[in-house]
Amino acid sequence: MAPPRPYAEPLTPANLPDEVRALLDATPLDEPLRQGRTSRVAFALDASGNPIVLKRSIGPHLEVIRREHRALYSLSPLGVSAPEPLLYLERPGSFGLEGWLVTRRLPGTTLEEALSAEPDRDRRTSLLTDFGAALARLHATPPRPGFGHPDWLENVLGVAHRLQPAADAARIEQLRLERPVPVVPSLIHGDVFLDNVMVAGGRVTGLIDWAFADVGDPRYDVAVATHELTRSELEAFVEGYGPAARLSAEEAAYFVELALLF
Structure with a gap:
């Protein structure tokens, strides 16, 4: 299934929510060549230089990123080997309601x-x-x-x-x-x-x-x-x-x- 049009657009500091931008240092975002079907993904560093992951989903795929957010917050206290969730928010965007998830990036x-x-x-x-x-x-x-x-x-x-x-x-x-x-x-x-x-x-x-x-x-x-x-x-x-x-x-x-x- 071809990804919706917004998933073809790179994530840049200019199109990040203010709350997400506030977490980042000045290093440019790094988007992997292989993107998922349900979100746009970018790698970045937080203000302390720690690697983090940004995800944005829209439309019917908003359910997917909401589910991941709920799962990570529920799993985090269990000691499961999953990324630590740092931020989740939803806001109106050019293509409808969009969800943003920020987590720690696992090494390797x-x-x-x-x-x-x-x-x-x-x-x-x-x-x-x-x-x-x-x-x-x-x-x-x-x-x-x-x-x-x-x-x-x-x-x-x-x-x-x-x-x-x-x-x-x-x-x-x-x-x-x-x-x-x-x-x-x-x-x-x-x-x-x-x-x-x-x-x-x-x-x-x-x-x-x-x-x-x-x-x-x-x-x-x-x-x-x-x-x-x-x-x-x-x-x-x-x-x-x-x-x-x-x-x-x-x-x-x-x-x-x-x-x-x-």
């Missing part, structure tokens, strides 16, 4: 990039094992009371329909009917593709893009995290996560299809 590069650049098999294995362990720690973290939706799967299907109106409604209904036998729900990230995992020094430093965090089926995270891994890479991940990461082919296919609705 994405696991996707790190694996692509790492030729050493042992170091790749170590990265994936650490990733599995990090995801297991998240799933073992008790959520704050009141966080999450009573019916996680129903909420996911509803969000997918709102964000992707052109999605096949019949297939969404079929996914509703084909839901796997439930397991004990846990705190989940909800979007744990390899480009949302940050690593530095051979270790996972945290996860980014928490808009779909919830209390839901941990198999969803595992399926998304591992669906592009080779057999040996999956074994490395399982070593860190534990045997519960061994999903059936049917479970893995179901949860990956669910994730790809977005």
Whole structure:
């Protein structure tokens, strides 16, 4: 889906809200070449020289940045490896109501990039094992009371329909009917593709893009995290996560299809 027109416009100091601009030093904004579909992102430094991330979303994607804001503020006291939220605001803009989120920037590069650049098999294995362990720690973290939706799967299907109106409604209904036998729900990230995992020094430093965090089926995270891994890479991940990461082919296919609705 092509991004709305405002997402093609760079973020500059001139188009930042005053509250956001007040946090920054004089260093120019740095926008990554790869932008997301639901927000415009820029990297910057705060007044003390610490790296931070700016996000702006508008229109139907305002729901996404609102969700991430709520999730980060709820997760922050839990010690979860997530960016610290610094500021959230909404204001009228040229293209309608827009949301702005400012967080600390986690160190490192994405696991996707790190694996692509790492030729050493042992170091790749170590990265994936650490990733599995990090995801297991998240799933073992008790959520704050009141966080999450009573019916996680129903909420996911509803969000997918709102964000992707052109999605096949019949297939969404079929996914509703084909839901796997439930397991004990846990705190989940909800979007744990390899480009949302940050690593530095051979270790996972945290996860980014928490808009779909919830209390839901941990198999969803595992399926998304591992669906592009080779057999040996999956074994490395399982070593860190534990045997519960061994999903059936049917479970893995179901949860990956669910994730790809977005």
